Amino acid sequence: MSEQFRLAELHDAERLQVLIFEAYATIRELELHWPAANVNLEQIQENITQNECYVLEADGTIVATITLSKGDDVKHITDLPFIKWFAVDTAEQGKGYGGRLLDWVESRIIRDKLGASAVTLGTAEKHPWLLPMYERRGYKSIYSFDPGNGDGVGHLLRKIVNLELFEQAHSGGREEAIKQH
Template sequence: MSEIYRLATLEDAEELLDVTLRAYEPIRQLGIRFPAATANIELVQDNITNNDCYVLEKDGSIIATVTVAALEEVKEVTDLPFIWWFAVDPAYKGKGFGTKLLSWVEKNIIRDTLKAPAVTLATAERHPWLVPMYERKGYERFYEVDKEGEKIVFMRKILNPDLFSKYNQEKTDGSRPSHGLHA
């Protein structure tokens, strides 16, 4: 029962597409138009190539994924690292594997490698369980926007309180620290 946390490769694209589409089935049923909900192989390959797509592999199979993305469309809202495409294979839903992967990425990648004070994400307000789920994981709302008739909630989780306080002070002073993804 080995568990491996790693970056996805292009060889993982088909398996990632399968896991993602099965995980996002309830979102499609709700009519929420997240890119991952209707992904195709090209979109998955693009996500792997242009972002940091992490997977949790159990016994040789991908069971969860989350991406730390550099998305132009969120830069006017936040310069902090942004996560998206969080998905867990429905066969493993409710067993803590998604939480394990998300926590690993938050601590090992965003806090310790990127040295970012916090992480951000966005989700649809009308989704029945995502906002409360992220709140239970320590995320808080910090911004809302209407996008094509869909209320989108931006959420943030502080990973390093001292660094976050300094980050906020620098933003207040007018300087913009670089705590996003690095090329």
């Protein structure tokens, strides 16, 4: 079996729309207001062109995707890189594809390419397994909030990917990961 990590291209948009829509079924069932849950083809195309949308292919088929946001999703809260739209093909879940893609983005892109000390993402307590899954992967909640839209408590999670750099950036009591409101 061959695996390839790469940036998504516009010709991948239809496949990504199906993959993300199917993977986000639980999000829709929980009535969480996440943009990716009901994403259309145009939004997928915009995501590919405006962000860094990565895919993992297994034997030439896209089996997982994740996006490094280049927009203002959480710029009002954190200066750290923010990942979103993480999804694994429902027929391929449980095979480690999602974990391998997330590991690759954390190390090769966030740490090595961007030179960032940590990465952030958001999730909701209302989802039955996402928060514990990210916590097992080393993410910690650094900010809790209620968006007031019925989603309940949400969390901005952070994972340190370069401890030395993180400690340097935060020596002397400076906390640059979360901006003061």
